[in-house]
Amino acid sequence: MIARLLNWLDRRTGILRGTLAVLLEPIPGGPRWRHVWGTLLALVFATQIVTGFFLWTGYSASAQTAWESVYYLEHEIGGGWFLRGLHHFTAQLLVVLLVVHLVTLVLSRAYTAPRELSFWLVLILVPLFVGMSVTGWLLPFDQRAYWAARVPLNLLGLTPVLGPALQQALIGGPEVGHLTLTRFLALHAGLLPLLIGGILLLHLHLLFRERVAAPAPRPSSGRPYWPEQACLDAFAFALALALLVVVVLVTGGAGLGAPADPSQEYSAARPEWLFLFLYQFLKLFPGPAEIWGAVVLPSLVFLVFVAMPWIGRSARGHALNVILVMSLLLGAVVLTGAAWFADSRDRDYRAAVAQARVEGDRARLLAGSPAGIPAAGALALTRGDPLLRGPRLFASYCAGCHRFDGHDGLGRIPGEAPSASDLKGFAGRAWLAGLLDPERVDSAHYFGGTRFKEGRMVRFVKRDVAGFTPEQKAELQSVIVALSAEAALPRQRALERDDAGRIAAGRAAMANEVMRCTECHKFHEHDDEPVGPDLTGYGSRAWLVDFIGDPAHVRFYGRRNDRMPGYAVDQVLDAEAIGLIADWLREDWYTPEP
Numbered sequence: 007m008i009a010r011l012l013n014w015l016d017r018r019t020g021i022l023r024g025t026l027a028v029l030l031e032p033i034p035g036g037p038r039w040r041h042v043w044g045t046l047l048a049l050v051f052a053t054q055i056v057t058g059f060f061l062w063t064g065y066s067a068s069a070q071t072a073w074e075s076v077y078y079l080e081h082e083i084g085g086g087w088f089l090r091g092l093h094h095f096t097a098q099l100l101v102v103l104l105v106v107h108l109v110t111l112v113l114s115r116a117y118t119a120p121r122e123l124s125f126w127l128v129l130i131l132v133p134l135f136v137g138m139s140v141t142g143w144l145l146p147f148d149q150r151a152y153w154a155a156r157v158p159l160n161l162l163g164l165t166p167v168l169g170p171a172l173q174q175a176l177i178g179g180p181e182v183g184h185l186t187l188t189r190f191l192a193l194h195a196g197l198l199p200l201l202i203g204g205i206l207l208l209h210l211h212l213l214f215r216e217r218v219a220a221p222a223p224r225p226s227s228g229r230p231y232w233p234e235q236a237c238l239d240a241f242a243f244a245l246a247l248a249l250l251v252v253v254v255l256v257t258g259g260a261g262l263g264a265p266a267d268p269s270q271e272y273s274a275a276r277p278e279w280l281f282l283f284l285y286q287f288l289k290l291f292p293g294p295a296e297i298w299g300a301v302v303l304p305s306l307v308f309l310v311f312v313a314m315p316w317i318g319r320s321a322r323g324h325a326l327n328v329i330l331v332m333s334l335l336l337g338a339v340v341l342t343g344a345a346w347f348a349d350s351r352d353r354d355y356r357a358a359v360a361q362a363r364v365e366g367d368r369a370r371l372l373a374g375s376p377a378g379i380p381a382a383g384a385l386a387l388t389r390g391d392p393l394l395r396g397p398r399l400f401a402s403y404c405a406g407c408h409r410f411d412g413h414d415g416l417g418r419i420p421g422e423a424p425s426a427s428d429l430k431g432f433a434g435r436a437w438l439a440g441l442l443d444p445e446r447v448d449s450a451h452y453f454g455g456t457r458f459k460e461g462r463m464v465r466f467v468k469r470d471v472a473g474f475t476p477e478q479k480a481e482l483q484s485v486i487v488a489l490s491a492e493a494a495l496p497r498q499r500a501l502e503r504d505d506a507g508r509i510a511a512g513r514a515a516m517a518n519e520v521m522r523c524t525e526c527h528k529f530h531e532h533d534d535e536p537v538g539p540d541l542t543g544y545g546s547r548a549w550l551v552d553f554i555g556d557p558a559h560v561r562f563y564g565r566r567n568d569r570m571p572g573y574a575v576d577q578v579l580d581a582e583a584i585g586l587i588a589d590w591l592r593e594d595w596y597t598p599e600p
Contacts, residue, residue, distance in 0.1 A: 040114065041235060042242040043107040048206045049243045050100055055199060057093040065145065067191040069184040070383040072147035073265040077373050077384070080262055091259030095250050097142060101135055101280050104128070105335075112314065112331045115324055122315035124212040127205050129311055134202050139278065141194035147187065149362060152266035153275035155190075156182060157285075161300040169301075181268055263366035265384040270398065273358035276349070283341035286348075307334070357417050368394050375596055390582075396590020399583055403573065404429075407455075425455040426570070432591050433493040433545025435501075438486045444472040457568045462526060463538065474520075481515050485523065488512025493545030496594050516541075528561075539563060550588035551581075 064083070066075040079086035108128050111117055117125035144155035159182065163173040178185025277285050291299035310317075310330065318324040349355050369388050373379050380386050388394050397415035405414035411430035413419055428451045431437040440446045447467040453459045474482060491502050491509045502509065513530070516523040523529060526538040539562045543549040552559070555574030558567040573579040579587075589595060 039238060039242075040110060042239050043103065043110055044210060045239040046242050046246060047100070047103045047107055048210055049239070050096060050103060050246055051202065051206060053247070054093065054096045054100060055203070057089055057096065058195060058199070060089060061093055062191075062195050065191070067145070067184075067187045069147065069187060069266075070385075072145065072187055073262075073384045074373075074379050076146045076148075076262055077370065077379075080259070081370065081374060087259040088254055091254035091257065092250055094260035095253050095257075097139060098278060098280055099246060099250060101139065104131055104135055108132070109331055109335065112327055115318060117315050117327075118318055119315065121212070124209055125315060126312065127209045127212070129308070131202060131205055131209075132308075134198055134205070136281075138194060138198050138202070139281070141190040141198065143278075144182070144187065144190050145194065146260075146262060147266045148263035148366070149266055149270070149272045150263050150275060152182060152268070153272040154277055157275070157277065161288075161296075164297045165301050183268075261366070262370065263362055264369040264388055264394070267385060267388070272362065273355060274362040276345075279342070282345040283338040286341040286345040354418070361416060365394055371598065372596065375598065377596075390586075391595060392586045392589035393595040395583075396586050396595075399579070399587050400590065403579065404587070407569070423455065424450055426568075427452045427456075429591055433490060434495060434498065435486055435490045438490055439483075442467055442471060442482060442486065444468045466522075478520055481512075481520065484508050484512035485515050485521055486512070488516065489541060489544055492541065492543050493549075493592065495545070495592055537566075545592070547585070547588050547592060547594065550591065551584050554579075554584050554587060 061079070064075060064079050064086075066072060076090070079090060081087070111125055111128060140155065140158045144151050159173055159176060162176070163170050165172070176186065176189055178189055276282065288296060288299045291297075314327050316323075318327045365388070368391065369384065372387050372391055373384060397410070400408075400410060400415035401418070405420060407424060407426040409420075409424045409428045409430075411428065441452055444467050446452060448454050448459050448464050453461070453464055458464060471482065487505055488509045489512070490498065491505075491512075494502075515521050516529055523541065526536060528536040528540045528542060530542050539553070540549075553562050556572040557563055557570045558565070558572055563570075571578060573584055574581070
């Protein structure tokens with residue numbers, strides 16, 4: 007029955023006879039390892055198509071849902087991370103195989119007549135594969151994807167005549183966003199695979215017909231493609247798959263960073279390692295000269311490759327072609343090494359990579375929390391998180407005067423000395439103990455950089471507190487505990503549950519004749535005219551929000567305010583941003599239950 011069906015199909019299509027003709031056609035020089043590259047390229051591309059199809063079924067191409075759909079695939083669907091990782095690294099292997107295949111054709115002189123058409127088809131695959139890579143970069147729509155994809159889009163705009171129009175057509179609006187994603191997906195999963203697939207089929211047809219991989223015409227060995235060359239191709243493909251699986255398992259897949267945020271600079275952006283040499287090459291052409299590195303020179307090199315079938319007609323011309331190819335390979339290796347070396351010595355870049363890793367881990371943790379991803383999208387999730395946005399806001403608006411454990415909140419050390427206190431652990435017991443320490447109160451960590459260095463508070467601590475008896479020092483510790491309890495810091499909740507009696511004693515001691523806190527500060531029922539900030543609710547979220555919003559208010563420093571702007575009254579920050587800074591300083595953010 008099956009044989010009759012196959013015969014019927016063959017009589018009408020000739021597919022069986024055509025297949026047998028290909029399989030049994032003698033190979034010039036016989037089966038060789040150097041013949042595997044074209045077939046291997048096609049088989050790996052087929053793997054890319056299969057994995058890409060299943061990824062496509064779960065992908066949602068919009069600025070609001072792209073990251074969420076990739077997160078769901080990575081963390082909610084069993085084996086999704088492996089499928090995406092396989093697709094990711096298969097794309098890189100494809101570029102490597104294309105380069106190897108192209109170099110093999112040049113070295114074996116398999117580009118001369120009548121095989122120049124097959125060679126040109128491989129050349130056409132180069133920009134198509136680059137296009138596949140670039141359009142695939144953006145689709146996860148995390149920070150790395152967004153900022154990496156912007157680079158080739160900007161370079162496209164440098165191309166004379168058609169460049170700006172093509173750039174605008176791809177972006178689809180004023181910024182990379184929803185329309186860009188839909189157009190990149192259409193190219194990545196639609197048009198480009200069709201073009202590449204068609205070219206590969208035509209190339210393989212010519213490969214089997216002309217045996218372009220042979221270094222020179224030889225008498226037929228009499229051995230056909232089947233079974234020896236077929237086994238070599240199958241073994242090479244199995245080896246490639248095994249390598250891909252190992253890489254995915256070792257690396258953990260493609261990974262997913264924090265959602266794309268166009269408003270947040272991302273210094274850790276780099277292209278994939280395969281294109282690092284281009285990134286480094288463009289550094290040689292700064293400013294207006296960038297068009298030479300991005301457009302002019304690559305175009306000239308491509309035209310030289312197109313002309314290779316004519317250049318290589320003579321032995322000397324072929325030698326020139328080989329020298330050019332090997333020089334380009336060596337240059338790419340050197341530039342890639344230079345890029346890695348430069349990045350390894352760039353402290354800011356390493357800090358940006360570390361910060362990107364922290365932000366990616368945090369974004370995934372928030373997405374997996376009971377609240378999940380809000381309807382507004384993952385970007386709203388991360389923008390509303392104190393642990394992610396708080397340090398960025400602090401670095402932008404507070405680190406000009408303050409420090410956070412000696413840095414700007416993001417791990418960078420500003421060049422100028424601080425002019426206000428270090429806010430790491432603000433209102434906590436340890437922070438307050440340092441504030442009331444005669445050796446530290448006038449240091450740069452507290453009042454050393456402010457006009458209050460010679461004020462009443464510093465004089466009291468250095469003169470009176472320095473002379474406290476052991477009993478008075480113990481009472482001072484109770485005051486510290488009580489004042490810190492006003493903040494209701496999440497990190498101290500367990501301690502304060504056990505210290506209720508000590509807190510009550512400390513509150514009472516703040517008004518006695520030894521501590522004398524209420525002579526300068528208002529504290530709950532004590533309502534003498536204060537000359538210092540109100541300590542009622544000191545360090546609480548409401549207190550911090552009000553203080554950051556208007557430190558010159560009579561409740562705080564009044565006219566004695568030392569240069570600190572009123573972020574709310576001066577409309578520098580909105581209520582959400584001020585609240586995020588307050589929550590971050592208080593370490594009040596989501597943490598999973600132990």
